[in-house]
Amino acid sequence: MTQVDVPPTTGPVPAAARSKARRPGRTAGRTWAPAAFLLPIAAVFVVLFAVPLAQTVYYSFTDFNGFSADVRLVGLANYRTIFNDPSLLTGLGFTLLYAIATTVLITALAIPLAVVLNRKFFGRSLVRTVFFFVGVPSQVILGLVWQYIFSPLNNGALNSVLAKFGMDPVPWLADSSVARACVIFVAVWAGVGWHAMLYLAYLQAIPADLYEQSQVDGASGRQQFFHITLPQLVPAVVVSSFLLITNGVKVYDLPYAMTKGGPGYATNTITQSIIVQGLSQSNYGVGSALAVLFTLACLAVILLQLGLAGAVSKRFA
Numbered sequence: 001m002t003q004v005d006v007p008p009t010t011g012p013v014p015a016a017a018r019s020k021a022r023r024p025g026r027t028a029g030r031t032w033a034p035a036a037f038l039l040p041i042a043a044v045f046v047v048l049f050a051v052p053l054a055q056t057v058y059y060s061f062t063d064f065n066g067f068s069a070d071v072r073l074v075g076l077a078n079y080r081t082i083f084n085d086p087s088l089l090t091g092l093g094f095t096l097l098y099a100i101a102t103t104v105l106i107t108a109l110a111i112p113l114a115v116v117l118n119r120k121f122f123g124r125s126l127v128r129t130v131f132f133f134v135g136v137p138s139q140v141i142l143g144l145v146w147q148y149i150f151s152p153l154n155n156g157a158l159n160s161v162l163a164k165f166g167m168d169p170v171p172w173l174a175d176s177s178v179a180r181a182c183v184i185f186v187a188v189w190a191g192v193g194w195h196a197m198l199y200l201a202y203l204q205a206i207p208a209d210l211y212e213q214s215q216v217d218g219a220s221g222r223q224q225f226f227h228i229t230l231p232q233l234v235p236a237v238v239v240s241s242f243l244l245i246t247n248g249v250k251v252y253d254l255p256y257a258m259t260k261g262g263p264g265y266a267t268n269t270i271t272q273s274i275i276v277q278g279l280s281q282s283n284y285g286v287g288s289a290l291a292v293l294f295t296l297a298c299l300a301v302i303l304l305q306l307g308l309a310g311a312v313s314k315r316f317a
Helices: 015-021 024-059 077-084 086-117 124-133 139-149 157-164 176-203 208-216 221-232 234-249 253-259 270-280 284-315
Strands: none
Touching: 024 284, 077 086, 077 284, 086 124, 086 176, 086 221, 086 234, 086 270, 124 176, 139 157, 139 176, 139 253, 176 221, 176 234, 176 253, 208 221, 221 234, 234 284, 270 284
């Protein structure tokens, strides 16, 4: 009888053998795929941020005027000019005042407003819409409108109303302290509604069971706010304050539309000083030095804010 050789039964192929059998370029392709998607983002970052930032740092140590090809290194002369110029220091002071004041005031007003808008009452949707759309128009448009309202002349809108009651006109935008207060008031008026909608979104995500259980335990409305609502709004406070402080330190449009930086340099901002020095006065070196200091100040403020936000989040976690 002829013997037939039967091939051995083949079981499941081990995972190691399957991996070796794969094509060698497949894993490499998967490795490079995420990097390929990031290349356009990296190119945009380099072209629009890294290169201009490097040029700004270089020009801050030169006497470049924006036009001449003859550029000389002047060391720290531009930085000394900044710290010896009262107008630039005034702009720095008002920028910090604006950023801190708007952040604190808008946060203090937006949270209670969001709590009120979260309750059920007639016309709630309309009231929410009105508060939200107050901050939608451009800051320049708001600045021009409020410039007419706060006009220090007798024919200004607010002074005309005061005149009907026999009161003297108030130098709203002609007095340094009053002008600063007016600019901050308009910024708070325009920003409270928008940030209240942000807090409202977080309020609606709070479980209702927490309030029901606290009512069973006999908690008052004040205790519910400080022990339930406020801790649950910590992530919203972090987001809102981050947006407010970053927008505050780079503000330009609203103060310029209302006062053009006046009276004097009372409402002058850092961004306005950068534009005036670099473009209007052709002092590109000083403008670049201001931009470098402004970037470092923004970085310091953001890092400080992130640290405080992390500490607060851990406290209420």
